[in-house]
Structure formats: C-alpha cells, structure tokens
Amino acid sequence: MALLMSLACCHLGQQKIAANGMELVAATSLVMYLCSTFMVIIIITISELQQLQYLNFSRINFEGNSIPGFFGSLRNLRYLDLSICNLGGQIPIQLESLSHLKYLDLSNNHLDGVIPHRLGDLSNLQFLDLNTNDLDGSIPSQLGNLSNLQFLDLSHNIGLEGRIPSQLGKLTNLQELYLEGGYVFRFLTVDNDEPSGGQWLSNLNSLTHLHMSSISNLNKSNSWLQMVGKLPKLRELSLRDCGLSDHFIHSLSQSKFNFSTSLSILDLSDNNFASSLIFHWVSNISANLVELDLIGNQMVDLPSNSISCSLPKMRKLRLSYNKFISFMIFQWVSNMSSNLIELDLSNNLLEVLPSYGYGIVMKSLQVLDLSNNKLKGVAFKSFMNLCALRSLDIEENNFTEDLQLIFHYLSSTCVRNSLQVLDLRSNGITGTIPDLSIFTSLQTLDLSYNKLSGKIPEGSRLPFQLEYLSVQSNTLEGEIPKSFWMNACKLKSLKMSNNSFSGELQVLIHHLSRCARYSLQELYLSSNKINGTLPDLSIFSFLEIFHISENKINGVISDFHFADTKTHSQS
Template identity: 30%
Template structure:
C-alpha cells in the first residue's frame, strides 16, 4: 500500500539499519535524498514506484554492502551514468525496470563490473546499445542467472554478450525488442536454461532443433515473430512445461511426438499455417495439460466420440479447426475445469448436447460463433460465471433470448433465429455489461425503457431486426460509444437526449422510418463522432452549419432522404477527411479479462468487437468491418440538394468515395477536383450539372468507378490515361459530350485507330516486296508492353504511391508513345 510522509535525515541515527523498503512512497521529495548513501550498513534498498525525477545520486555507490537494489518504476529523466554501481561489489539483485536509461552510455560497462550479480532486471529502459565484439568480460559476473531485457530496443547484436553466461543462465527474457535474423544455434549451449522468451520480435527462419539441447528448458515463448518451417521434433523438449509459438508462419503438421511431452502444461501453436490431422494419439500422455490453443490453423480434428482425455483443461481454444465429424464434440463433457472455451468457426452443424448445460458454472469466456449449432439456450445461465463474455453469434439458435447472470460483460447473439418481443431485453440487468449485440435476428416490438440499469454499456447493436416505435430517450443515460439501430422500423425523431452522449463515435440509424430534420446538436454535442449514417429514412430540411463541427468524421451517409438546400461550404472543416496522412482506429472496444490466472505473466485476453457498416461503394452496397478505419466517404445521393458543388469539398483530400448523384445540383464540376487524388469512386450522375469536364478529372489516378451520366455536360472528354479507361456508360446522357470513350467524335478529332485492309491479294504481294514492321514499330510496341506490364504488376497489385507515380509517368510519356505509334502506322499505310 502507498504511504506518505517525509524521508528525514533522522534516518542517519539508525546506524545499523540493513533493510530499507520505501516502495510506493509518496512524499514531498522529488528525488532520492543524497544522505541515503551514508547508511553504509544497508543490504537491501527498495525505492520502486516512488515517482522520483531527475537523476540517481552517485552517493548510492557508498553502500558497499548492498546486496539488493530496486529503483524500478520511477520518472528519472537525467540518468547519464550508472558507474556508481561499480562500487557495489556485493550486489546480487538489481532491478531498474522502466527507468529511463536512454541517455546512459556506460550501463553495460557498469554491469560488467558487478562480480556477484545474479539477477538483472532492466525491462522497459529504452536500451538499444550495439554490443561491440571485443568487449571484455574478464571482470564481469559469470554467475548471472536471470536477465530480463524485455521492452527495449535491442538488436541481435546483444546475442554474443548473452552467450557468455552459458553455464549460469536460468532465465532470459528479450520479449518486445528489435531482434532480427535467425535464432542462433548457440542457444543450445546454455545448459542451465529453464526459461527463454523471444516473443514479439522480428526473428525469422526455422526454429533450431538445438533449443531442445538444454534438457532443463521448461518454458519457450517465440510468439509473434516471422518464424517459418515445421515445428521441430518435440521429443527433444522432454521437460518443457510451456510451449508458446503463436502468430508465426510455421507450417507442416503436428508430429505425434507430442505424446512424449508428459510435463507439458501450456501448448499454444495458434495463428500459423499448420495443417494435418490431430487425433487422440497426440494427447496420449499429456496428463498435466491445462491450456491448449491450436486455433487459426488448418487442422482437422479426428477425436473419438468416446475419447476420455487424460487432462483437465482450464483453457481450450480450437477456433477454425475443422471437425472430421460435424457433431458437437462429446469429449468436452469430461472437462470440469474449463473457464475459457472457444470452438468457433469449426464447421459444427449439430444440436447442442444436453450435457453441455450441466457443465460447472465457471465459464468466463464462451465462444461458439460461426457454426451451425441449433437449439434453445434457456439454460445458458447455468454454466457461465460472473463477469463472463459470451459469443454465440452466427448459428441457428432459436426461441427467446435467455436470461443471463447479472454480471455478464459481453453478449453477442447476432446472426441467429431469436424471436419474440423485445421486452425480454430487460432480463439482462447486469450493471457490468459493456457490449450487447443481438443484431440479425427476428426480435420485434418496441424497445423497453430499462436502459438505466446498464451503467457501462458502450456498444449496442440492434440492427436488422423488426423493432418498432420510437427510440427510447433513456438510451442517452448509457456511456454509449457505438449505437447501431439500422434496418428496423423505428419511427419518430432522433431523441434530443442523445445530445448527452458526448462520447458517441458511431451512430447508424439508417434504413428506418425516422423523420424530421437533422438536429443541430449532432454537430454541437457529439465531437467524437466518426461514423454518421442516416441513410434511407424520411429526413427533410437543410443541413445545419453545426454539422461541420464534426472534425473527426470519416463516414457521412445521408443518402435516400428528402434533404434540400445547398451543400455547405464548411464541409472542408471535416479534418479527418481532409487528411491523407493515414487513418484513425474507429474503435478499441475489446474487453479484457484474466485469461490464465495461474501464470506469473498475468496474461489478459482481449475479446474484440467489429462494428459493421453498409456503404454504397462503387455503385454496390457493401459491408465493411475490419477495414472500416480505412474508409473515408461522403454519400448525399438521392436527396433534393440544389445549387453548386462547393469547391471547398475538394479540400477533403483523404476522401476515397464521393456520391452526390440523384439530386438537383447545377453549375460545373469544381476545377480543383483533381486535388482529391485518393478518390476511388466518384458519382455525380442524374443532376443538372453542365459545362466542360475539368482537366483535373484526369489527375484522379486511383479512380476505378466514375459515373457522370445524365447531366448537361458538353465539350470534349479530357484525354488522360485514366478517363479513357472507362466505358461509355460513365458519360451517357450528356448530349453535348464527345470524344473517347463515347462513340461520337468531337469536331476535328482525329481517328486514333485507323482500319487496315488485310484481305486483298494485291496487298499481300506488296507486303512481300517491302518490309512493313520497322524497328520503330518494335520499339513502340515494346515500350508500350513494358509500361503496361509495369503498371499492372506494380501500380495495381502493390501500393498506391507507386500507382500514383505510374499514372503520372504515363501522362508524361503518353504523347511520345502516341507519336511513335502514328508514325509507324503511317509508314504501314504508305506501304499498303
């Protein structure tokens, strides 16, 4: 517990003081008092978590009898030297975790002078020094047993120094560094090593079989690297207790040598490219196994219906593992300790077994989503514990929504066949619920007014049901961040009370029967709004200028309403849309809970939630979820907007899609339209726009969908590599337009592709007398092919800056290619 007070010099009266623990101290001092260095009998000193600033007093070097020193979790910002440590010959335990040592250049030299050092903890210190090969270790400790360098910036140049402790090192933690290249085989020479953690780095290549040489190895964590190849023969790892290899690129199958790992407690090989069949044999002797994660591979499970596993699991994750038989796994009924169960996306098409509802009520996380599991779930409360997270989405469960424990935190029942009246939503009375999704069901009726009980609800998704009536005003009492009510039968106006939801980021009430004007409070009171979707309602009136206050807005869809008036010039205030420097994360609404309380790592599991938006994209309505943060679009189509397209809209240079079709807009396309150089979809069809098409349209190099049809445009379509790639339907219904790709040519326009008579016998004779295909023709054709091939392979398949440069390149050399081609064709015509 923290305690307050002062560190007075009266401590000096305790001349024989050997143990001083002031961790978590909160006093008036801002730095370690220098007089502490006069307590020369101290053997143990702990100043961790005291928020001291400045530097570390060199007087601590007077504590020559000190055995243990802990200065972790302070705010030192001027530590330039650690040489005071070199005067502590008895020091065995040194902790300086999350101490800023970025300015310290002599830390390694000081460490090497600690002859008695056993335990070294320097995690999160900002260390990135490259170890020079000739570094002398003659006077350093050869007994280091524990090294914790996690959360630093070390490269693989740290390895040679570490390998000097082959005979003593018991635990090495290099998690979250900048390690690259292959794992050295020389790790196999660390004969005493028990714990090795190289997770969250950039290591690649195969896992060296030599890692199994230290027969004492108990934990191996190589998670989140770029390791490839097959998992080595596990028979060498006979003493291993924890094997963590997730998020790599490992392939091959799981060998049956796993049955030799009789000490194994944790096995995580998830999120790789492994395949093959997993059967009972793989688990024959794994009686101590308590954590199994084989998810997100291509495994096929062939586990006997009568199989009785030798283990009792706490955590089982088999997401995306194909069941050889589509039945609900019967062997699960033998597992009486599971707190985390994930068998999602496993191709189970079966009714849920009756015994499932008789499991002990200790489940904290249950994920059955993405299967075809059927049946009612009224007994669900019997098997889940408090603070549980439940995802049963995308199945064929039916009946009424089940009653649930009061302390549930996450509930996703979307994509099922639940029906009945909406009143039973009130049965979920948990004050800890922060995520509720019952979308894509057949729930009906008016929403009950029971939202006052849900004080932590941040995500509410009721989309694609048959709810009716008005939107309850009490929804505003929630700390809501995402509200999805689309595709229901809600009527009335948006309740003014929603103006109190100042943290709202995502508001989708599209495809309902709402009416009235767009309230000004949306722009005034909802500054965090990123998605605003009011599509397909009965909204009328003009847009308030307050809407332009939504500087974080990325998706604005007001289409299919009766909104009139002009498009406000102040839309240029949409700062997020005006930026092309990147995208923002729309949400971080994951729920965390303690996944494995028996490990010392305190590992927490995230339960992610993906918000889904329907967007009219390139003429087709599409569903966006995981990629939603990449989308920036405005859709004002099918309204009654009038007046000109404001030139200010072209300042939104981050826009990917702009749809103003089916309105009453007049005037010309802004000449600055070319500034929207990331635009991929542009639809201005069915308006009353006129005038010439601006040359800037040809600068939209990423444009893949264009619709300017049924306006009053005139003149020649600007020539560019991009515009001539569209077919004539993009420009039809404009009687005054001419030029490619339209069939009608402009006055004085030359035919670009003349016809050649190849059928005449006399022509064949003339051809035989003179050479038609000249070197110039070959050059033109070769350059054209090379340029086109480069464009397809790089500009379309790689990434946007190359595409951008490619189209500019074509614009610059296009005229040269055209001239060469015309010259060659002219020569051909003369010869014919």
C-alpha cells in the first residue's frame, strides 16, 4: 500500500535517501509544510513507516479529501497534527488503533459526522483538538475514559447538541476544556435536573481554562456556576452566549460563593446583562480579575447614584456592542480600576465626551477604542492627559472639526510622545494636513473618508516613525510638497487615492524615494490628477503594490519600470 502526496518540503528524522526515491528505514518523525514555490512528488510505502512517532501535516492542502484510513496502521505514532488541512469527510474509525497516541489535532477542517466514541479507547491521549469543524451529534460519554487527557477542545462545530456527559468528570488531569453548542437551534445543555447538577465539574481540580459557550440552559442552573466557583486553579472562564441576564444574577444573590483567587480572565459576552448589577456581582466574586469581556450585551447608561465597585487589578475591559449613551461609564470605569490599559467602548451610542479630567485618573490607559459611536463636538480635550495612550480609534463618528485644531489638542500635551496609532477615518473632519512631525511615536495614521480639502502646506512633514498613512477619499488637491516626505524613511503603506492631487509623477516618486526607497511596500495613487510618464519603480526595493489608474499618465508601461521589484501594478 502506498501514498501519493504533493508537498513542498519534508523534514525527516533518521532517514535514508535512495536513488530511486525515498527509503524510510527507521524514520521516527515526518514534518511536511509549504516552504517553496515548486512541488515535489513523494511516494511513501506505508510499510516502511512503522517506526514513525511524529507526523505533522499541518497546513498541507488535502483539497477536501478525507483523512486517509491508513494512518491507523502507524501503530507507533505518538503525535498526529492534521490541523488546517482542508480535510473533509468523517473521522476514520481506524484512528482507534493508534494506542500510543498522545497528541491528536484535527482542528480547522471541514470534518463532518459524529465524534467517534472509539476515540475514548486512546488511553494515552493527552491532547485532543477537534475545534472548528462541521461535527454534529452529541459528545460521546466515552471521552471520559481518557484519564490522561489534559486538553480538550470541541468548540466551533456547527451541530453539537445534547447534554454534556457527566463522564467528563473523570478527566481529573484535564487543564483546558472548551465546549460550545452548535448553530441553527442545535444546543448543548447541562444537567440541571438535580440540585447537585454539575457535580462532576468539582472533580476537575487541575482545570485552568474553562470555556462553555452557547449552553442553552445554563441560565437555569445555579448549581453549575457554584461548582465552577470551587475549581481551585481556574484562571480563565468563558460563559459566552449562554442567555445569562440580570435575573440570573438576582437568583444567585442568596448563594455564597467566590471564584478562585486565581481567576483572572472572565468572558460574559453575547449575553443579556442590562444594568450595573453585573459589575457589582463580578467585583464581589473575584477581585483579582485582569480581563473582563461584556461585548454584545444590552447594557445602558449607569445611574449616577449607583454604588461603585472595585476591580483594582483590571487591565482590559471590553464593553463594545452595548447601548451606552453618556460617558457616565467613564466615571464608573475610573472608579473601578486605575490600572486599566485597554478600554473598548466601540459600537455603542455615545454622543458626548466627559471633561478631560478623567485622563488623570486613567493614567495607565494605552488603548482606547471609541469607534462606531455618535461622538461630535470639540472632544479631543478629553484625551489630553492620557499620557500612556498608544492607540486611539474614533473612526465612524460625527466629528466635523478642523484637522489642525484636532492635532493642536493632541500635540499640546504628553499624548504627542506616546501615541502610535490614530484612526480618524469616516468622520466629517475638515481642513488640510498640517505638520505632523511633532508626534514622535506615531506609526499608523488613518484620515480616509473625511472632508479634508485644499493643498498640503509647504513645510508639512510626516512623523519619523510613521509606517502607514491613508488620506484616501477626501478632496485634497495640488502638488505634494517635497518637505512632506523628508521623514518618511519607515513608511510601508501609502494610500492617497480618490483625491485631486496633481503634479508630475516622476517628481513625486523622486521625492518619495529619497527616504522611503527601502521601506515602501504599497503605493496607492489612483483617481487623482497626476500627470507625466511612469518612472523607474525599481528604486523601491520592497514595493509590492502600485495603483496609478484614473490619472493623466501617458506613455508605455514596460517591464523596465518594474525591474528587480515584486510590484503588482494597476494602471
């Protein structure tokens, strides 16, 4: 029996190479991966691979074919990785013969059918990952026989349904467990028929990561959460999309329990929490949280007389896709933790920013996402005292201020030295582009889809550290001054399409190449009024994308213009 495979590279351990092909006499490892542009054909006689212990085919494209059943004949195999292989069909029953297997990864494929219950016979298995496939049916109780299992991931499958088997409680060595119900009215459920429902969870004393997503009746089972709270080593808990609500929190008010002091990450996203009650509950059960995710709930503005809560170690807080309107939430957050480094309030209904005083309280804040809200007015004073701020995203809002005024507020304080990413796209910002060189750390600047107009003033310069600049889809015009490119030595991506820039293309390229010749990878200049002929672009050592369509370019484009480059042009 032989296997014909197409692959690009093959690493072998203890191999012999014969003149008529590949002779694997005592191979113990075989790793295949794409590492060149050409393919070679290798014929491997399976009978010569009986000593193989390590087999890694990850990212090899099987083009939708099934897992070859002959893998089951590799009886000495300890490690099998078939992740991200575009595999289809069912998990072959022949894999049950791999009695020495310790590691099995079939994730990120298109495997369908049920999870074979005979996988529970692989008594040496320590790692089993079946996530992101099309598996359906129930979770076989036989998986509870895998007494050595430390990692189990069954999440992101379209059809898993039924009760989570209590036999999983026998996996006393399990450290990470990821379970998720299916889609289209197929749900996993917990056993809540008995007051002691979920008792099996208390046996998993080694568990550090527990993800139970889309469990349809978890909101009716207080005992389950109490069992979770008793896990002594739990560091990360996700109860995403489980229908949890304020009512559920009220039902727990009489229950006296605390999560382990080791719990640092809590994901309660895509539930139905609507009030500040969730903050109080979380602060009462685990004061050591570092990350809290409440994305996609129904939370509205918090009343000013709400009792404050404290999560002093909180570093990352995600509140996007809720219904916040006012910035009372900022006062809450400031009181809750002064150590916050990331705050996501995107996709809410925020309209008015608070006074800039909160910046003093949130002195550690590094990443602030306010995108997709309804912010307007002179709001940039609010960011003036955020001296640690590295990333500010306020795209898709209603700002109409002059760009020069915005940069005046941002540059007049310590933010000018810390800011690395600034996203202002898709607002109604007016004016033209001023001198930006005062921002000493800025790496990414997006000003696209605004109402910028006029010429870029002579003397305006880019920041020294800038790598990405987009001003596309405005009404900027005129020739770009030579000074603008003086500091562009790290610029990798430049997007200036859909404006009214003019001038000679050869002059623009000459000025740009003086500093960016060794950094520029993408150049978008389409839909402007640039004229002249196409210059030699080989001066840019790493240029890959060049768009110049819908301008006033004349002459003939030839290979000469792209010599020694990897450029893809759009003329």
